[in-house]
Amino acid sequence: MAFMLITMLSATVWSAEGKTYRVTGIGTSAFNNCSGLTGDLTVELGGVNKDNFMLSTRSIRSLDVSGKDSFTVVPKAGLGAGTYTVRVTVKGDKGILVSFEVSFSVSKKSEGSISNPFTDIKKSDWFYNTVLQVYDRGIFIGSSSTNFNPNSPMTRGMFVTALARMDGIDLSSFTSCKFKDVDMSKYYGPATAWAYKNGIVGGYGNSLFGPEDSITREQMAVILANYIRIKHIKISIVSPKTAKYADDSQISLWAKDSIYTMKAYGLMIGRSGYKGYSY
Incomplete structure:
Protein backbone atom coordinates (compact mmCIF):
# COMPACT_ATOMS: atom_id res chain seq x y z
CA MET A 1 0.00 0.00 0.00
CA SER A 107 2.82 44.31 -1.75
CA LYS A 108 3.53 47.65 -3.34
CA LYS A 109 7.17 48.43 -2.67
CA SER A 110 8.85 51.82 -2.52
CA GLU A 111 11.68 52.50 -4.95
CA GLY A 112 14.92 50.91 -3.81
CA SER A 113 13.28 49.00 -0.96
CA ILE A 114 14.23 45.46 -2.02
CA SER A 115 15.36 43.58 1.06
CA ASN A 116 18.29 41.16 0.91
CA PRO A 117 17.40 37.66 2.18
CA PHE A 118 20.83 36.17 1.41
CA THR A 119 23.51 35.90 4.08
CA ASP A 120 26.23 35.33 1.45
CA ILE A 121 25.53 38.56 -0.48
CA LYS A 122 26.94 41.84 0.90
CA LYS A 123 26.47 45.47 -0.15
CA SER A 124 30.17 45.64 -0.95
CA ASP A 125 29.80 42.93 -3.63
CA TRP A 126 29.98 44.35 -7.16
CA PHE A 127 26.95 42.25 -8.14
CA TYR A 128 24.84 43.15 -5.07
CA ASN A 129 22.20 45.33 -6.79
CA THR A 130 21.85 42.99 -9.76
CA VAL A 131 21.29 39.97 -7.52
CA LEU A 132 18.54 41.79 -5.64
CA GLN A 133 16.88 42.88 -8.89
CA VAL A 134 16.74 39.38 -10.38
CA TYR A 135 15.62 37.96 -7.02
CA ASP A 136 12.85 40.55 -6.75
CA ARG A 137 11.60 39.65 -10.23
CA GLY A 138 11.67 35.94 -9.45
CA ILE A 139 14.30 35.18 -12.10
CA PHE A 140 16.72 33.74 -9.56
CA ILE A 141 15.53 32.56 -6.15
CA GLY A 142 18.79 31.30 -4.66
CA SER A 143 19.94 27.85 -3.61
CA SER A 144 17.97 28.20 -0.36
CA SER A 145 15.94 30.85 1.43
CA THR A 146 19.15 32.39 2.85
CA ASN A 147 21.89 31.47 0.36
CA PHE A 148 22.49 32.63 -3.20
CA ASN A 149 25.90 30.96 -3.78
CA PRO A 150 27.22 33.70 -6.09
CA ASN A 151 30.46 31.87 -6.92
CA SER A 152 28.92 28.51 -7.76
CA PRO A 153 28.88 27.41 -11.43
CA MET A 154 25.60 27.84 -13.29
CA THR A 155 24.28 24.86 -15.20
CA ARG A 156 22.64 24.96 -18.62
CA GLY A 157 19.39 23.88 -16.98
CA MET A 158 19.58 26.75 -14.50
CA PHE A 159 20.18 29.29 -17.26
CA VAL A 160 17.22 28.32 -19.46
CA THR A 161 15.02 28.21 -16.35
CA ALA A 162 16.04 31.77 -15.44
CA LEU A 163 15.38 32.86 -19.03
CA ALA A 164 11.90 31.34 -18.95
CA ARG A 165 11.14 33.10 -15.66
CA MET A 166 12.32 36.40 -17.11
CA ASP A 167 10.07 35.83 -20.12
CA GLY A 168 7.09 35.18 -17.84
CA ILE A 169 5.97 32.23 -19.95
CA ASP A 170 3.47 29.75 -18.53
CA LEU A 171 5.37 26.45 -18.67
CA SER A 172 2.48 24.21 -17.67
CA SER A 173 1.81 23.09 -21.26
CA PHE A 174 5.38 21.88 -21.83
CA THR A 175 5.17 18.25 -20.78
CA SER A 176 7.67 16.58 -23.14
CA CYS A 177 11.08 17.37 -24.60
CA LYS A 178 13.11 16.02 -27.52
CA PHE A 179 16.29 15.82 -25.44
CA LYS A 180 16.68 12.34 -24.01
CA ASP A 181 18.80 13.58 -21.07
CA VAL A 182 16.17 16.09 -19.89
CA ASP A 183 13.95 14.73 -17.13
CA MET A 184 10.62 16.56 -17.32
CA SER A 185 10.07 16.07 -13.60
CA LYS A 186 13.15 18.21 -12.86
CA TYR A 187 12.77 21.96 -12.35
CA TYR A 188 14.51 22.67 -15.68
CA GLY A 189 12.44 20.23 -17.77
CA PRO A 190 9.56 22.49 -18.91
CA ALA A 191 11.88 25.48 -19.41
CA THR A 192 14.22 23.43 -21.60
CA ALA A 193 11.29 22.18 -23.69
CA TRP A 194 10.10 25.80 -24.10
CA ALA A 195 13.57 27.00 -25.10
CA TYR A 196 14.00 24.23 -27.68
CA LYS A 197 10.53 24.68 -29.20
CA ASN A 198 11.21 28.40 -29.67
CA GLY A 199 14.66 27.95 -31.22
CA ILE A 200 16.50 29.42 -28.24
CA VAL A 201 18.58 26.28 -27.63
CA GLY A 202 19.57 23.45 -29.95
CA GLY A 203 21.51 21.11 -27.71
CA TYR A 204 24.75 19.23 -28.35
CA GLY A 205 23.39 16.91 -31.02
CA ASN A 206 22.36 13.27 -30.70
CA SER A 207 19.28 14.47 -28.76
CA LEU A 208 21.41 15.65 -25.82
CA PHE A 209 21.17 18.98 -23.99
CA GLY A 210 23.44 18.53 -20.95
CA PRO A 211 21.15 20.24 -18.40
CA GLU A 212 23.52 19.47 -15.50
CA ASP A 213 26.64 20.71 -17.36
CA SER A 214 28.12 24.05 -16.30
CA ILE A 215 27.27 26.68 -18.90
CA THR A 216 30.16 28.49 -20.59
CA ARG A 217 30.27 32.19 -21.42
CA GLU A 218 30.14 31.25 -25.12
CA GLN A 219 27.01 29.17 -24.67
CA MET A 220 25.39 31.89 -22.58
CA ALA A 221 26.06 34.49 -25.28
CA VAL A 222 24.56 32.31 -28.02
CA ILE A 223 21.43 31.51 -26.00
CA LEU A 224 20.92 35.19 -25.10
CA ALA A 225 21.42 36.25 -28.72
CA ASN A 226 18.88 33.66 -29.87
CA TYR A 227 16.37 34.85 -27.28
CA ILE A 228 16.79 38.52 -28.26
CA ARG A 229 16.45 37.69 -31.97
CA ILE A 230 13.40 35.44 -31.60
CA LYS A 231 11.64 37.89 -29.27
CA HIS A 232 12.47 40.83 -31.59
CA ILE A 233 13.86 42.79 -28.64
CA LYS A 234 15.29 46.19 -29.57
CA ILE A 235 18.53 47.02 -27.73
CA SER A 236 20.70 50.09 -28.24
CA ILE A 237 24.31 49.64 -29.34
CA VAL A 238 26.70 50.90 -26.66
CA SER A 239 30.09 49.86 -28.08
CA PRO A 240 31.57 48.98 -31.49
CA LYS A 241 31.04 45.37 -32.53
CA THR A 242 34.36 45.46 -34.39
CA ALA A 243 36.51 45.91 -31.25
CA LYS A 244 38.08 42.51 -30.57
CA TYR A 245 38.90 40.81 -27.29
CA ALA A 246 42.55 40.03 -26.55
CA ASP A 247 41.64 36.32 -26.36
CA ASP A 248 39.58 36.38 -29.55
CA SER A 249 41.54 33.40 -30.92
CA GLN A 250 40.18 31.26 -28.07
CA ILE A 251 36.54 31.99 -28.90
CA SER A 252 34.79 29.23 -30.85
CA LEU A 253 33.75 30.21 -34.37
CA TRP A 254 30.13 29.21 -33.71
CA ALA A 255 29.96 31.68 -30.81
CA LYS A 256 31.90 34.70 -32.12
CA ASP A 257 29.02 36.60 -33.68
CA SER A 258 26.86 36.17 -30.58
CA ILE A 259 29.67 37.16 -28.21
CA TYR A 260 30.42 40.37 -30.08
CA THR A 261 26.72 41.14 -30.41
CA MET A 262 26.37 40.85 -26.62
CA LYS A 263 29.43 43.10 -26.26
CA ALA A 264 27.90 45.70 -28.57
CA TYR A 265 24.71 45.64 -26.50
CA GLY A 266 26.68 46.00 -23.27
CA LEU A 267 25.26 42.76 -21.91
CA MET A 268 28.58 40.88 -21.74
CA ILE A 269 31.71 43.01 -21.87
CA GLY A 270 34.56 40.79 -20.75
CA ARG A 271 36.67 40.29 -17.67
CA SER A 272 37.83 43.87 -17.15
CA GLY A 273 34.57 45.59 -18.02
CA TYR A 274 33.45 46.51 -14.52
CA LYS A 275 35.98 47.40 -11.81
CA GLY A 276 38.12 44.47 -12.90
CA TYR A 277 35.39 41.90 -12.34
CA SER A 278 34.09 39.38 -14.82
CA TYR A 279 30.51 39.43 -16.02
Whole structure:
Protein backbone atom coordinates (compact mmCIF):
# COMPACT_ATOMS: atom_id res chain seq x y z
CA MET A 1 0.00 0.00 0.00
CA ALA A 2 1.31 3.47 -0.87
CA PHE A 3 0.28 6.82 0.48
CA MET A 4 0.86 10.37 -0.71
CA LEU A 5 1.97 13.23 1.48
CA ILE A 6 2.07 16.83 0.32
CA THR A 7 4.01 19.16 2.58
CA MET A 8 4.80 22.83 2.07
CA LEU A 9 8.55 23.41 2.02
CA SER A 10 8.63 27.16 1.51
CA ALA A 11 5.83 29.63 2.10
CA THR A 12 7.54 33.01 2.01
CA VAL A 13 4.98 35.50 0.70
CA TRP A 14 6.45 38.07 -1.67
CA SER A 15 5.83 39.40 -5.13
CA ALA A 16 7.52 36.73 -7.25
CA GLU A 17 8.56 33.86 -4.99
CA GLY A 18 7.04 30.44 -5.42
CA LYS A 19 5.75 27.92 -2.94
CA THR A 20 7.25 24.47 -3.33
CA TYR A 21 5.39 21.30 -2.38
CA ARG A 22 6.99 17.89 -1.97
CA VAL A 23 5.01 14.82 -2.92
CA THR A 24 6.25 11.70 -1.13
CA GLY A 25 5.25 8.05 -1.19
CA ILE A 26 5.44 6.61 2.34
CA GLY A 27 4.32 3.43 4.05
CA THR A 28 2.46 4.92 7.02
CA SER A 29 -0.76 6.87 7.51
CA ALA A 30 -0.47 10.19 5.70
CA PHE A 31 -2.26 13.01 3.88
CA ASN A 32 -4.13 10.88 1.37
CA ASN A 33 -4.48 7.14 0.73
CA CYS A 34 -3.14 6.35 -2.74
CA SER A 35 -3.44 2.58 -2.64
CA GLY A 36 -3.23 1.10 -6.14
CA LEU A 37 -1.74 4.24 -7.66
CA THR A 38 -0.20 3.70 -11.10
CA GLY A 39 1.01 6.03 -13.81
CA ASP A 40 1.99 9.68 -13.51
CA LEU A 41 0.31 12.25 -11.32
CA THR A 42 -0.79 15.53 -12.89
CA VAL A 43 -0.96 18.95 -11.26
CA GLU A 44 -3.60 21.46 -12.39
CA LEU A 45 -4.42 25.06 -11.50
CA GLY A 46 -7.97 26.36 -11.15
CA GLY A 47 -10.00 29.29 -9.88
CA VAL A 48 -10.48 32.87 -11.03
CA ASN A 49 -6.80 33.77 -10.49
CA LYS A 50 -5.33 30.72 -12.26
CA ASP A 51 -3.97 32.77 -15.17
CA ASN A 52 -1.83 34.76 -12.72
CA PHE A 53 0.18 31.68 -11.72
CA MET A 54 2.66 29.27 -13.27
CA LEU A 55 3.60 25.68 -12.41
CA SER A 56 7.17 24.39 -12.55
CA THR A 57 5.82 21.09 -13.89
CA ARG A 58 2.47 19.43 -14.54
CA SER A 59 3.75 15.87 -14.32
CA ILE A 60 4.87 13.94 -11.24
CA ARG A 61 6.41 10.51 -11.64
CA SER A 62 4.76 7.45 -10.15
CA LEU A 63 5.32 7.09 -6.42
CA ASP A 64 6.30 3.93 -4.64
CA VAL A 65 6.88 3.58 -0.90
CA SER A 66 10.10 5.59 -1.02
CA GLY A 67 9.42 7.74 -4.09
CA LYS A 68 9.35 11.52 -3.97
CA ASP A 69 8.95 14.50 -6.27
CA SER A 70 8.05 18.16 -6.01
CA PHE A 71 6.40 21.03 -7.84
CA THR A 72 6.41 24.80 -7.38
CA VAL A 73 3.55 27.26 -7.73
CA VAL A 74 4.80 30.71 -8.79
CA PRO A 75 2.85 33.96 -9.29
CA LYS A 76 3.64 35.70 -12.58
CA ALA A 77 5.74 38.85 -12.57
CA GLY A 78 4.13 42.27 -12.81
CA LEU A 79 1.04 41.60 -10.70
CA GLY A 80 -0.55 44.58 -9.01
CA ALA A 81 -0.80 44.86 -5.25
CA GLY A 82 -3.36 42.50 -3.75
CA THR A 83 -3.97 38.89 -2.76
CA TYR A 84 -4.14 36.16 -5.41
CA THR A 85 -5.48 32.67 -4.75
CA VAL A 86 -5.28 29.58 -6.93
CA ARG A 87 -6.63 26.07 -6.39
CA VAL A 88 -4.05 23.32 -6.91
CA THR A 89 -5.36 19.86 -7.78
CA VAL A 90 -3.22 16.71 -7.93
CA LYS A 91 -4.76 13.84 -9.91
CA GLY A 92 -3.85 10.20 -10.44
CA ASP A 93 -5.43 7.28 -12.24
CA LYS A 94 -7.89 6.98 -9.34
CA GLY A 95 -9.11 10.55 -9.73
CA ILE A 96 -8.40 13.58 -7.54
CA LEU A 97 -5.90 12.75 -4.80
CA VAL A 98 -5.76 16.14 -3.11
CA SER A 99 -6.94 19.69 -3.78
CA PHE A 100 -5.91 22.78 -1.85
CA GLU A 101 -5.60 26.55 -2.19
CA VAL A 102 -2.40 28.60 -2.41
CA SER A 103 -2.44 32.36 -1.80
CA PHE A 104 0.14 35.08 -2.43
CA SER A 105 -0.02 38.64 -1.19
CA VAL A 106 1.69 41.14 -3.48
CA SER A 107 2.82 44.31 -1.75
CA LYS A 108 3.53 47.65 -3.34
CA LYS A 109 7.17 48.43 -2.67
CA SER A 110 8.85 51.82 -2.52
CA GLU A 111 11.68 52.50 -4.95
CA GLY A 112 14.92 50.91 -3.81
CA SER A 113 13.28 49.00 -0.96
CA ILE A 114 14.23 45.46 -2.02
CA SER A 115 15.36 43.58 1.06
CA ASN A 116 18.29 41.16 0.91
CA PRO A 117 17.40 37.66 2.18
CA PHE A 118 20.83 36.17 1.41
CA THR A 119 23.51 35.90 4.08
CA ASP A 120 26.23 35.33 1.45
CA ILE A 121 25.53 38.56 -0.48
CA LYS A 122 26.94 41.84 0.90
CA LYS A 123 26.47 45.47 -0.15
CA SER A 124 30.17 45.64 -0.95
CA ASP A 125 29.80 42.93 -3.63
CA TRP A 126 29.98 44.35 -7.16
CA PHE A 127 26.95 42.25 -8.14
CA TYR A 128 24.84 43.15 -5.07
CA ASN A 129 22.20 45.33 -6.79
CA THR A 130 21.85 42.99 -9.76
CA VAL A 131 21.29 39.97 -7.52
CA LEU A 132 18.54 41.79 -5.64
CA GLN A 133 16.88 42.88 -8.89
CA VAL A 134 16.74 39.38 -10.38
CA TYR A 135 15.62 37.96 -7.02
CA ASP A 136 12.85 40.55 -6.75
CA ARG A 137 11.60 39.65 -10.23
CA GLY A 138 11.67 35.94 -9.45
CA ILE A 139 14.30 35.18 -12.10
CA PHE A 140 16.72 33.74 -9.56
CA ILE A 141 15.53 32.56 -6.15
CA GLY A 142 18.79 31.30 -4.66
CA SER A 143 19.94 27.85 -3.61
CA SER A 144 17.97 28.20 -0.36
CA SER A 145 15.94 30.85 1.43
CA THR A 146 19.15 32.39 2.85
CA ASN A 147 21.89 31.47 0.36
CA PHE A 148 22.49 32.63 -3.20
CA ASN A 149 25.90 30.96 -3.78
CA PRO A 150 27.22 33.70 -6.09
CA ASN A 151 30.46 31.87 -6.92
CA SER A 152 28.92 28.51 -7.76
CA PRO A 153 28.88 27.41 -11.43
CA MET A 154 25.60 27.84 -13.29
CA THR A 155 24.28 24.86 -15.20
CA ARG A 156 22.64 24.96 -18.62
CA GLY A 157 19.39 23.88 -16.98
CA MET A 158 19.58 26.75 -14.50
CA PHE A 159 20.18 29.29 -17.26
CA VAL A 160 17.22 28.32 -19.46
CA THR A 161 15.02 28.21 -16.35
CA ALA A 162 16.04 31.77 -15.44
CA LEU A 163 15.38 32.86 -19.03
CA ALA A 164 11.90 31.34 -18.95
CA ARG A 165 11.14 33.10 -15.66
CA MET A 166 12.32 36.40 -17.11
CA ASP A 167 10.07 35.83 -20.12
CA GLY A 168 7.09 35.18 -17.84
CA ILE A 169 5.97 32.23 -19.95
CA ASP A 170 3.47 29.75 -18.53
CA LEU A 171 5.37 26.45 -18.67
CA SER A 172 2.48 24.21 -17.67
CA SER A 173 1.81 23.09 -21.26
CA PHE A 174 5.38 21.88 -21.83
CA THR A 175 5.17 18.25 -20.78
CA SER A 176 7.67 16.58 -23.14
CA CYS A 177 11.08 17.37 -24.60
CA LYS A 178 13.11 16.02 -27.52
CA PHE A 179 16.29 15.82 -25.44
CA LYS A 180 16.68 12.34 -24.01
CA ASP A 181 18.80 13.58 -21.07
CA VAL A 182 16.17 16.09 -19.89
CA ASP A 183 13.95 14.73 -17.13
CA MET A 184 10.62 16.56 -17.32
CA SER A 185 10.07 16.07 -13.60
CA LYS A 186 13.15 18.21 -12.86
CA TYR A 187 12.77 21.96 -12.35
CA TYR A 188 14.51 22.67 -15.68
CA GLY A 189 12.44 20.23 -17.77
CA PRO A 190 9.56 22.49 -18.91
CA ALA A 191 11.88 25.48 -19.41
CA THR A 192 14.22 23.43 -21.60
CA ALA A 193 11.29 22.18 -23.69
CA TRP A 194 10.10 25.80 -24.10
CA ALA A 195 13.57 27.00 -25.10
CA TYR A 196 14.00 24.23 -27.68
CA LYS A 197 10.53 24.68 -29.20
CA ASN A 198 11.21 28.40 -29.67
CA GLY A 199 14.66 27.95 -31.22
CA ILE A 200 16.50 29.42 -28.24
CA VAL A 201 18.58 26.28 -27.63
CA GLY A 202 19.57 23.45 -29.95
CA GLY A 203 21.51 21.11 -27.71
CA TYR A 204 24.75 19.23 -28.35
CA GLY A 205 23.39 16.91 -31.02
CA ASN A 206 22.36 13.27 -30.70
CA SER A 207 19.28 14.47 -28.76
CA LEU A 208 21.41 15.65 -25.82
CA PHE A 209 21.17 18.98 -23.99
CA GLY A 210 23.44 18.53 -20.95
CA PRO A 211 21.15 20.24 -18.40
CA GLU A 212 23.52 19.47 -15.50
CA ASP A 213 26.64 20.71 -17.36
CA SER A 214 28.12 24.05 -16.30
CA ILE A 215 27.27 26.68 -18.90
CA THR A 216 30.16 28.49 -20.59
CA ARG A 217 30.27 32.19 -21.42
CA GLU A 218 30.14 31.25 -25.12
CA GLN A 219 27.01 29.17 -24.67
CA MET A 220 25.39 31.89 -22.58
CA ALA A 221 26.06 34.49 -25.28
CA VAL A 222 24.56 32.31 -28.02
CA ILE A 223 21.43 31.51 -26.00
CA LEU A 224 20.92 35.19 -25.10
CA ALA A 225 21.42 36.25 -28.72
CA ASN A 226 18.88 33.66 -29.87
CA TYR A 227 16.37 34.85 -27.28
CA ILE A 228 16.79 38.52 -28.26
CA ARG A 229 16.45 37.69 -31.97
CA ILE A 230 13.40 35.44 -31.60
CA LYS A 231 11.64 37.89 -29.27
CA HIS A 232 12.47 40.83 -31.59
CA ILE A 233 13.86 42.79 -28.64
CA LYS A 234 15.29 46.19 -29.57
CA ILE A 235 18.53 47.02 -27.73
CA SER A 236 20.70 50.09 -28.24
CA ILE A 237 24.31 49.64 -29.34
CA VAL A 238 26.70 50.90 -26.66
CA SER A 239 30.09 49.86 -28.08
CA PRO A 240 31.57 48.98 -31.49
CA LYS A 241 31.04 45.37 -32.53
CA THR A 242 34.36 45.46 -34.39
CA ALA A 243 36.51 45.91 -31.25
CA LYS A 244 38.08 42.51 -30.57
CA TYR A 245 38.90 40.81 -27.29
CA ALA A 246 42.55 40.03 -26.55
CA ASP A 247 41.64 36.32 -26.36
CA ASP A 248 39.58 36.38 -29.55
CA SER A 249 41.54 33.40 -30.92
CA GLN A 250 40.18 31.26 -28.07
CA ILE A 251 36.54 31.99 -28.90
CA SER A 252 34.79 29.23 -30.85
CA LEU A 253 33.75 30.21 -34.37
CA TRP A 254 30.13 29.21 -33.71
CA ALA A 255 29.96 31.68 -30.81
CA LYS A 256 31.90 34.70 -32.12
CA ASP A 257 29.02 36.60 -33.68
CA SER A 258 26.86 36.17 -30.58
CA ILE A 259 29.67 37.16 -28.21
CA TYR A 260 30.42 40.37 -30.08
CA THR A 261 26.72 41.14 -30.41
CA MET A 262 26.37 40.85 -26.62
CA LYS A 263 29.43 43.10 -26.26
CA ALA A 264 27.90 45.70 -28.57
CA TYR A 265 24.71 45.64 -26.50
CA GLY A 266 26.68 46.00 -23.27
CA LEU A 267 25.26 42.76 -21.91
CA MET A 268 28.58 40.88 -21.74
CA ILE A 269 31.71 43.01 -21.87
CA GLY A 270 34.56 40.79 -20.75
CA ARG A 271 36.67 40.29 -17.67
CA SER A 272 37.83 43.87 -17.15
CA GLY A 273 34.57 45.59 -18.02
CA TYR A 274 33.45 46.51 -14.52
CA LYS A 275 35.98 47.40 -11.81
CA GLY A 276 38.12 44.47 -12.90
CA TYR A 277 35.39 41.90 -12.34
CA SER A 278 34.09 39.38 -14.82
CA TYR A 279 30.51 39.43 -16.02
